[in-house]
Amino acid sequence: MRNYLLLTPGPLSTAQTVREAMLQDWCTWDKDYNEGIVTPIRQSLLKLAKVDDADYTTVLLQGSGTYCVEATLGATVKPTDKLLIIANGAYGKRMATIASYYELNYELVSYHEAEPVTPEVVRRALEAHKDITHFAMVHCETTTGILNQLEEVSRVVKEYPVTFIVDAMSSFGGIPIDVKAYGIDFLISSANKCIQGVPGFGFIIASRKKLLECKGVARSLSLDIYDQWEVMEKGKGKWRFTSPTHVVRAFYQALLDLEQEGGVEVRHQRYQENNTILIEGMQELGFTPLLPAEIQSPIISSFLYPSSDFNFQSFYESLKAKGFVIYPGKISDAETFRIGNIGDVYPEDMRRLISCIREILE
Numbered sequence: 065m066r067n068y069l070l071l072t073p074g075p076l077s078t079a080q081t082v083r084e085a086m087l088q089d090w091c092t093w094d095k096d097y098n099e100g101i102v103t104p105i106r107q108s109l110l111k112l113a114k115v116d117d118a119d120y121t122t123v124l125l126q127g128s129g130t131y132c133v134e135a136t137l138g139a140t141v142k143p144t145d146k147l148l149i150i151a152n153g154a155y156g157k158r159m160a161t162i163a164s165y166y167e168l169n170y171e172l173v174s175y176h177e178a179e180p181v182t183p184e185v186v187r188r189a190l191e192a193h194k195d196i197t198h199f200a201m202v203h204c205e206t207t208t209g210i211l212n213q214l215e216e217v218s219r220v221v222k223e224y225p226v227t228f229i230v231d232a233m234s235s236f237g238g239i240p241i242d243v244k245a246y247g248i249d250f251l252i253s254s255a256n257k258c259i260q261g262v263p264g265f266g267f268i269i270a271s272r273k274k275l276l277e278c279k280g281v282a283r284s285l286s287l288d289i290y291d292q293w294e295v296m297e298k299g300k301g302k303w304r305f306t307s308p309t310h311v312v313r314a315f316y317q318a319l320l321d322l323e324q325e326g327g328v329e330v331r332h333q334r335y336q337e338n339n340t341i342l343i344e345g346m347q348e349l350g351f352t353p354l355l356p357a358e359i360q361s362p363i364i365s366s367f368l369y370p371s372s373d374f375n376f377q378s379f380y381e382s383l384k385a386k387g388f389v390i391y392p393g394k395i396s397d398a399e400t401f402r403i404g405n406i407g408d409v410y411p412e413d414m415r416r417l418i419s420c421i422r423e424i425l426e
């Protein structure tokens with residue numbers, strides 16, 4: 065059934081159950097779809113985020129993850145507000161690109177890709193810019209696989225009167241996040257990362273109070289998360305504009321599979337085990353991970369080229385011929401490639417990968 069196993073940061077290899085769930089068509093007007101699929105999805109997302117319906121709500125939005133990041137920034141930061149973005153990779157910087165398209169009043173504090181966003185860094189930035197009203201960061205920077213210290217940072221952010229926006233695209237569902245305890249106001253993720261659905265929409269877990277303040281703020285109709293939410297809320301799961309029905313149905317299945325697996329904690333352990341096998345195996349083969357173990361996420365890892373004449377393209381092709389697809393690197397000052405371990409991928413797959421790499425190198 066599979067052409068290859070995707071060891072990439074998403075889209076990723078999905079389970080057959082998820083792919084099979086797409087073999088039916090759904091009416092977006094009918095309650096079987098809205099109340100039977102969309103509403104339970106919204107409820108499960110709140111459960112995964114450890115929040116309840118009284119304080120938090122969800123907005124599902126068509127498009128890839130970036131659409132949801134853009135929608136959130138564009139609907140929350142008013143012309144009189146000021147946004148602080150702390151970035152240590154491409155996705156953090158992309159938030160600044162969005163801010164500049166929207167001509168938001170923003171401050172970008174940029175760090176090296178191998179340096180984590182820590183509470184100290186955040187405190188320094190918030191102290192230096194006292195007029196900040198919104199603070200945005202990425203949890204797991206997929207650029208390198210670095211895991212920023214979200215919980216520790218959240219304690220600092222709580223001391224300031226700012227709206228807290230987190231791009232948890234590549235971590236939500238795969239790393240436990242206590243959204244309420246961390247005081248996150250807007251958490252953004254998408255269907256095709258750790259929940260292991262197929263691509264086509266993203267979602268925002270939002271503080272009800274803060275979302276209500278977004279009414280009339282959005283500069284884009286399609287990306288107006290307040291309007292999208294209002295239609296979904298009043299219509300009991302009705303999407304504004306065409307809903308990606310097959311993708312939504314597949315996501316519903318992916319959520320059932322996640323529960324079946326044992327929930328986020330159990331999935332986190334699997335990813336962690338995949339990652340340990342990967343890193344230890346690669347080190348035995350002579351590869352050096354870009355990041356030290358303390359800041360390495362269990363989501364994706366970057367490895368340095370083993371030598372200056374290393375040919376990534378031929379390495380990639382040889383691995384693909386053996387059934388594994390990996391990813392090029394994305395950082396500015398070192399030659400790297402990436403191997404992801406999220407998706408319908410298990411420890412035995414990682415062991416098989418390592419032995420295939422050994423064969424290629426021989």
Ligand SMILES: *Cc1c(COP(=O)(O)O)cnc(C)c1O
Pocket residue numbers: 073074128129130131155202204205206231232233234254
């Ligand atoms: C995948 C990802 C995104 C969104 O990327 P899309 O290509 O738009 O889906 C944003 N931030 C992070 C950290 C990601 O890993």
